[in-house]
Amino acid sequence: MTVPEQRRPADLATRMLVLWCPDWPVVAAAAVGGVPVTSPAAVFSANRVVASNAGARRNGVRRGMRRREAQSNCPDLAVFPADDGRDARLFEAVARAVEGLVVGVEVVRPGLVAVPVDGAAAYFGGEHALVERLVDEVSAAAGVECQVGVAEGLFAATLAARCGEFVEPGRVAEFLAPLPVTELDQPGAERAELVDLLRRLGLRTLGAFAELPERDVVNRFGAAGVLAHRLARGRSERPPLRRSPPPELTLTEEFDPVVERVDVAAFLAKGLATRFCAALAGHGLACTRLGIYAVTEEGEHLGRAWRCAEPLTPAGVADRVRWQFEGWLRAAPGQRPTSGVARLRLEPEEVVEGRSLQLDLWQNGGSEEEDERAARAFVRVQGLLGPEGVVTPLLDGGRDPAGRVRLVPWGDPREPSTPPDATWPGRLPSPSPATVLDRPVPAQVFDAGGSPVGISPRDQLTAVPHGLSITGGPRRAVVGWAGPWPLAGDRRRPGPPRARLQLLLEGEPDGPPEAGLLHCAGTENPLWTVEGVYD
Structure with missing residues (x-):
């Protein structure tokens, strides 16, 4: 009898190594604020804890906790505001240390970096030897602690890094099965509603969710549920796309004068991101791995790849460009470029089938196309009048009607600065004046x-x-x-x-x-x- 050859499933994810710096927002904030890493500290956004270190957690500080409650649990808690630019700027040293040993470095977000493991492991004599070199290099170059995990796929490798585990090839589903289903709600994934629904249905672990037939998942949870179901099964986020992006989708921009300030780069990134995503959408594609490459006035070449589990939106592209400029232009002396950036190239290094622009059934024309055209017009006006030239109102917290309206520059995140359930004694009762x-x-x-x-x-x-x-x-x-x-x-x-x-x-x-x-x-x-x- 002929035994069939054991083949690797076509949609099994690539084996990845993920290096994770625990509590990175707190580490970065403490480094800037001159606070010892052993002191209890937390980062707050909208008066809620978004990250805390081990010292704060030992005193009862938890993610999502109100500031007043956190400080009552830990009176000596060091409080820092959330700052994505600060986190990205300091994490550039970590990415540079990893890049000194391994090629193909992909920054997922500040605090998390991933690399394909096969080639590097063969060069250094195995995965364990590679990890030892990486940990020593990061500790010596950046002075921070890190944990490393290896598994098939970015999702499983990220969870393995939190445990410091090496998942054997082909056993990623077994590793994921006992983990809680809340692990699906990773930063940037926006699966909180899906996770809450799964928990209310009694699906408490990734294994229980993975056992559901895919047909039932499609009928009950839609496209978002199918993607999460593939992750729970240890598969790649999406089936492999055999289509290479056309070369003309790479966007190159020359700057005259050169860009030497982060705020100028952030402003220019909005228009570039809109054009970049519009060109991809015209070919029915969306980017999941973005290459950001720059050349300075003195001829220095800079580059970094950013990976994202979800297709990047114009806002996501602009954020990553801004974070990267933070790391380049505000690096420590001796590590920053000697001159401003003269040329920038955005390259879609990995794409998936994007949602094509379709006309709405009940709206006499393409509303999405009109929205994108209006967005490009707003960015053009900002180029003439400055970022504050086009603003949108946002209803936020406050007691008086005028104080509740906050004007946000077009393209900036429209996020309330106060929690939605915050109480405001003395607030004017409804209705508010028109x-x-x-x-x-x-x-x-x-x-x-x-x-x-x-x-x-x-x-x-x-x-x-x-x-x-x-x-x-x-x-x-x-x-x-x-x-x-x-x-x-x-x-x-x-x-x-x-x-x-x-x-x-x-x-x-x-x-x-x-x-x-x-x-x-x-x-x-x-x-x-x-x-x-x-x-």
């Missing part, structure tokens, strides 16, 4: 006898409002009112009492009444201003 005035307009409120109405020390109106005069104009009758709402913190602040009041004014003949939001300060000679108008 129009908020940039400059409040002076006004006067009168009672039935024509005397001014103010706010008492007990946060009450001194009389029932009957009339309103704006900027000394004619007096208009008040047909309804609500409030007053004291401003939070006034009892601890010296000065007259302050509050807000909603007034409903008599409208024009045969017209609807008009409503406004007023602010008052003082009891005697009160100062009233109109802050907003309701539709």
